[in-house]
Amino acid sequence: MNRLIKSGLMFGNLVHVASPTLVERYNRALRHLTGKTTKLTDFYVDISGYSPEIGFELDDPLYLNHAGVNRQFILLTTDQKRAPLLEAKFSTSRGILRQFIEENESALFALTARDAVAGELINSVYDMSTPMRLLDIRRVRIEADTTSGAIQQAQKLSTKVETFLNEEDAWFDDVLIAQMIALAGETGDVVRNPIELKEMSFDQRNYWSDHFGGVYLFQDVDHPALITSGEKTVLEDLPIKYIFDLSERNRIAKFLEFNDLVEPIAKARGVDAGAILRQKMDFILVDALAGADLNLTDRSRTDMRRLVREHAGELPEEFHTLAALVNWAENDGAWPRISSEDPAYFYTLRASDHKDADLVNMLLSELSSKDIRQLFICHKSLFYKKYARWSEAKKEYVVTFLTTEYQRDKTGARKALFGHKSPVKDIVARVGPWGAVKG
Incomplete structure (x- = not known):
């Protein structure tokens, strides 16, 4: 560490x-x-x-x-x-x-x-x-x-000041006046400077807790559920209709969809979907090759493509699925049908625009944990646990990437990954404030 x-x-x-x-x-x-x-x-x-x-x-x-x-x-x-x-x-x-x-x-x-x-x-x-x-x-x-x-004393003094100003005989109450003077010596003038x-x-209805192996509790949604990173059997007596563990990918996907909690990155407004998905592919590539005694840091885009060509047979399914999605987003390729059983499914999603977006992105980061940037941003405790088990090559790559690519502009990176544009602002950005520009 x-x-x-x-x-x-x-x-x-x-x-x-x-x-x-x-x-x-x-x-x-x-x-x-x-x-x-x-x-x-x-x-x-x-x-x-x-x-x-x-x-x-x-x-x-x-x-x-x-x-x-x-x-x-x-x-x-x-x-x-x-x-x-x-x-x-x-x-x-x-x-x-x-x-x-x-x-x-x-x-x-x-x-x-x-x-x-x-x-x-x-x-x-x-x-x-x-x-x-x-x-x-x-x-x-x-x-x-x-x-x-000090606050409790100030409240006492305020109460006594109210009594002094409003009760008829308070002006002659030497005890009250002495108490006010003593309290004012401790708190200052609470009338002028409250x-x-x-x-x-x-x-606190929807939240993550580290207890019981880690749980995501969603109570304030149309279809409440609890999702656990630990043992589901420990939680089965809870009066919640739906309790899932992380292996139940299809049920979790339906829960997120039924409650309108997520949106596909490829179709999200105002984001460079291709760039985001390509970066996720890089993270998956690094994870797959981290044990191959390769130097993975400071690689250009050309270097990364060469690694893909040389090791294509060693790359996991989620890499190839994301590649197909990038091809659709940038090259008008065929739309890839990606089911929730596909290992890449949760890599293709982000939280939609709602009050629990941070919580949903935290859950998604655990379901797509090879995306080290999202894991670091959204779920640091899990990031640190996984980091301790990574190879030295992957540790070096991750630290170099996060310090050179993420730390330089954390606010900008978060906005690019998770920010939402309002429909009005999005329309203005595309057509200008006075309508579409005519050629």
Whole structure:
């Protein structure tokens, strides 16, 4: 994994905590949440304040996520919103934390100037002892305050100010006035500078969880289902009509189609389908030849075509299916009939335009895991597990590709692969704002 770390593909974009002041604030928050502290004088944290170094020190990678539920967090700076979430147990957690930080950015900026903000993502489930707990998770709400309780104190002061201004004899209440003065010394002027965080809660009906071998739960769709990467028998008592494991490709394909969750890449609006499919073919080619003692990095398109000609008989079925699809897309070739039993089927799809597109693309990345770019973008935990088992040749190719082709423009790559254009914008792009251009 050192190659990934050095290239910034693992533990990248973490926030460095090095000043004694921030370390002391972190320890106060850590003690407040867990009763533990760190002896480290500098470390890196993710969006939730989790540090892999502290996890190693405490021999507990879940020290802020006991039992893998109700993730706790420590905010030292609003810059953490750009960091990844490590040791994620739910696909929704990072998005919830980022939205919380962005919605409360000015308040959090003021609060973290003096103290750490500690909190928790609360979902009413406190353990995952049985699969039934998966269905008990309905909403996630956030509770947060500074370690000194500044928000709670500000709320107390606001209540007392209301009493002072509205009750007839409050002007003569020396005790009330003394309490207001004492609280104001801790919180500042809450009338002119209110200290508050928005009460926020989030629906969690469709999500991925790392529990029970990895599950994709879709409840808020027309035809609900659960798809598991692990043992299906563990989940069969759940009151869900459809439970599939990853081997049931035809049933998963029908589920995605019936709920209108996917679209063919070759027919998607506003994408270079040929380029996307050719790149997937390269990844499949590399996977097939990675054990052949070949140098696979820094290969030109001509080099890749030569490899295909030389090793055509060794390439898997999905490579040839995608080649036929590229021929249709770019050369008016015959439309290839691709059933869900074809190994290439899920490589040809992407999520359609809906609120759970990230979740669906995550599922598709597991069903088409030779596409290392999509796997890295959509399902990092699975990417790291598979990377550990790859040959040195494939590791070298993957790291070189991701650092030179993907990391340079992550936003552009994601938009090109998964972005959706509105029909109006698409029409304008094709014909111009005043109609078709006449020759």
